[in-house]
Amino acid sequence: MSFNSIEKEIKELLKNSRCIAVVGLSDKPERDSYKVAKYLQEHGYRIIPVNPSLKNDVLGEKPYSSLKDVPGNVEIVNIFRRSEDVPAIVQEALLLKPKAIWMQLGVSNIDAAEQANKENVLVVMNRCIKIAHGLLLGKNQQQ
Structure with missing residues (x-):
């Protein structure tokens, strides 16, 4: 099975999901995670910040120290x-029974992806969710 799933599957995921936990979200507007x-919030998704260093709301949402707390x-x-942090994050994420684990550009971990796949969780690695959303669900795409 390919871990970077086909475009149709990703498009359906983005169309049919509303809540995204962002692990490593920064409160600094200049950071890519922010x-x-x-962008996702502006396109109708609820964002859940997950970062132990955050103490105040980010983008109007309460932050959580860990996925276990969400x-x-x-x-x-x-x-x-970082890619080396992914296995522990995926282990926590699987407790939430998400539809997908999405690793941003530059982030990948085959072992963690295989672990998620065993639980029938879609895995996307080394790909930006914002770019994918724009390409697959942008103004010129059929919803």
Whole structure:
């Protein structure tokens, strides 16, 4: 199975999901994690910040120290952390039973991806969710 799933599968995921936990979200507007989360929020997604160093709300949402602390339904876990940090994050993420684990550009971990796949969780690695959303669900694409 290919870990970078086909475009149709990713498009369906983005169309049918509403809640995204962003692991490694920064409160600094110049950071990519902030820009991506803001974009997603502007396109109708609820963003859940996950970063132990955050003490105040980010983009109007309460931050959580860990995925273990996140209440409710998370459909996508979007990871802005180093590749070597991914296995522990995926282990926590699987407790939430998300539809997908999404590793941003420059982030990948085959072992963690295989672990998620065993739980029937879609895995996207080394790809920007903002860019994918724009390409697949942008103004010129059929919703």
